[in-house]
Amino acid sequence: MTLSPTSSVSSRALPTLESRLPQRRELLTAIPGPASQELAARRAKAVPASAVSTMPVYAADADGGIIRDVDGNSFIDLGSGIAVTSVGASAPAVAQAVTEQVGHFTHSCFMVTPYEGYIAVAEELARLTPGDHEKRTVLFNSGAEAVENAVKVARLATSRQAVVAFDHAYHGRTNLTMGLTAKTMPYKTNFGPFAPEIYRMPMSYPYREANPEITGEEAARRAIEQMEKQIGAGSIAAILIEPIQGEGGFIVPAEGFLPTLADWARENGVVFIADEVQSGFCRTGAWFASEHEGVVPDLITMAKGIAGGMPLSAVTGRAELLDAVHAGGLGGTYGGNPVACAAALATLHTMEEQDLAGRARGIEELVTPRLRALAEELGGDQGPIGEVRGRGAMLAVELVKPGTTEPDPETTRAVAAACLSQGVLILTCGTYGNVVRLLPPLVIDEQLLSDGLEVLESVLRSHSSTASDLTAPSHVTAPSHVTAAKG
CATH class of the missing domain: 3.40.640.10 (Type I PLP-dependent aspartate aminotransferase-like (Major domain))
Known part of the structure; x- marks a missing residue:
């Protein structure tokens, strides 16, 4: 399946920065793929189960806003290693x-x-x-x-x-x-x-x-x-x-x-x-x-x-x-x-x-209006989005059971898993485990960011219309081939 590039998320564009890896998501295998599964088996015999990982895929390369796993799948990185790789995971100067x-x-x-x-x-x-x-x-x-x-x-x-x-x-x-x-x-x-x-x-x-x-x-x-x-x-x-x-x-x-x-x-x-x-x-x-x-x-x-x-x-x-x-x-x-x-x-x-503080402000201007519009689209107080908040490129969506402020950690986990199955890495957090957090690299390409947001929006829409169908799978799978390319 090939996804068409989405349009710019705002009239204010983020300047494009050079990247070593193609800045597009591409899924070539089920998630996790065979090479990741093999590493997981080795890990189980060498690393204690208490040292958990959020994602079931193993990184082989990363650049800009992309992480490529050992099976050749390219994921949009909306976590930056928990706000670490703000300049990119392989910034040339670094x-x-x-x-x-x-x-x-x-x-x-x-x-x-x-x-x-x-x-x-x-x-x-x-x-x-x-x-x-x-x-x-x-x-x-x-x-x-x-x-x-x-x-x-x-x-x-x-x-x-x-x-x-x-x-x-x-x-x-x-x-x-x-x-x-x-x-x-x-x-x-x-x-x-x-x-x-x-x-x-x-x-x-x-x-x-x-x-x-x-x-x-x-x-x-x-x-x-x-x-x-x-x-x-x-x-x-x-x-x-x-x-x-x-x-x-x-x-x-x-x-x-x-x-x-x-x-x-x-x-x-x-x-x-x-x-x-x-x-x-x-x-x-x-x-x-x-x-x-x-x-x-x-x-x-x-x-x-x-x-x-x-x-x-x-x-x-x-x-x-x-x-x-x-x-x-x-x-x-x-x-x-x-x-x-x-x-x-x-x-x-x-x-x-590269004025990355300015880029962070630009990311906020691009992302926040879309997420708030989505909250309204899904029914405002009756939807799954309790609040959209944050500053710069430190943004979050708190998910609740529709019509209440009751935290919904199950749906939050399911949203993260569904995004991963479509090639987007997002992190969760919160005292109640019900917050989707967005920490994209500050050097992320605007088109790539828009593509990642489109996936997140689609997943949240799916939850709003068919809540009973959105559950966190024990083994994430993906289409046989998904590519979303830059325009």
């Missing part, structure tokens, strides 16, 4: 920088024999992160490491212990960050006890507020009142929050929520930590999601999109906080690895050169 660095040295440990790349990344992050205050940066490997070290810094600098996190939060899988994470399954179940002195406060979740008229400032005051009563301002080392919550459901707090919390923190000597692991690096249409309301965090944690797929994370923040830590108190064997630093510098340069 690949070149990595190759050149590997040719010199792969590791020396910055704590033993330092090198310029680490310093250059720190300088760039000081320039790009919000605020014109003097800053310092320390580099690590993962988002969880960054969060854990930010908490260490806040506790030491304030001589306080309590840390405030929020409902629906996700901050990682280490012991401390599991405690900070809100969702129990699969992240926390039976892994305790967790680190002490962590307190959870209510988040601003506009779609699910009991009082739909509550403002962002009022929601923040609700949390502040609980903090003052349950903990006491003088005992709180840090407030830790994702400016847009990621795994919790791409929750965008009501306007005023973040600034009110940040102002209260500043007035009370509390370190305000923005977890920008998923929302950072142009993803929301700004370099960092904090910028949308002019919030200047004391510390920012970063990872994912920072280095084009290489493992790197960072904590950047006020010099007086990071300089308060004793010598040797921060570090790690691989933290700020020279190859990852080279990749990061190339990634940041690519983001600036």
Whole structure:
């Protein structure tokens, strides 16, 4: 079956960027194909079942907005490895920088024999992160490491212990960050006890507020009142929050929520930590999601999109906080690895050169009106779409049982599986498992993005008209041949 190219999704076009792989979806086998099935069998004998994968296909190549599997199937990538490959999975500048660095040295440990790349990344992050205050940066490997070290810094600098996190939060899988994470399954179940002195406060979740008229400032005051009563301002080392919550459901707090919390923190000597692991690096249409309301965090944690797929994370923040830590108190064997630093510098340069923050805004302008129009088409409050939300290229559709706000995780899983069967990779998330999230590479071709949206729209329409027929299959299949080509 051959699908005709769809028309442009908006009068505003995304500039076309060069790609190494053809930017079209093409299915040549059933999904998963025989080579993927063979790898799955090998995996079952070597990898524990607890280390799950969302997709049953195995990647062989990726470029632009396409992932090609070991059977030769080409999928539209609307996940970017969970917001990691924003510049593409094989961006030329990143690949070149990595190759050149590997040719010199792969590791020396910055704590033993330092090198310029680490310093250059720190300088760039000081320039790009919000605020014109003097800053310092320390580099690590993962988002969880960054969060854990930010908490260490806040506790030491304030001589306080309590840390405030929020409902629906996700901050990682280490012991401390599991405690900070809100969702129990699969992240926390039976892994305790967790680190002490962590307190959870209510988040601003506009779609699910009991009082739909509550403002962002009022929601923040609700949390502040609980903090003052349950903990006491003088005992709180840090407030830790994702400016847009990621795994919790791409929750965008009501306007005023973040600034009110940040102002209260500043007035009370509390370190305000923005977890920008998923929302950072142009993803929301700004370099960092904090910028949308002019919030200047004391510390920012970063990872994912920072280095084009290489493992790197960072904590950047006020010099007086990071300089308060004793010598040797921060570090790690691989933290700020020279190859990852080279990749990061190339990634940041690519983001600036190609204006990927602007492309993220363009993606929002293309995608959001279509999804909102679809919600109306499917019956508004009577349809399966509860809310369309997000910023830039960090967008989400919350699915509910028609006519209610009851989460519908079964349909959400089924939608993802049906999209995969037609060559489109989408991710799900949410405290209730009922959110389809869209995280396309910021370099995605407009026609490819439109094609992926058309598939998602078709699947959601199918659900609306024949809900009983849309179930998540145990083995995803595909037509014998599907091609959707660029115009």
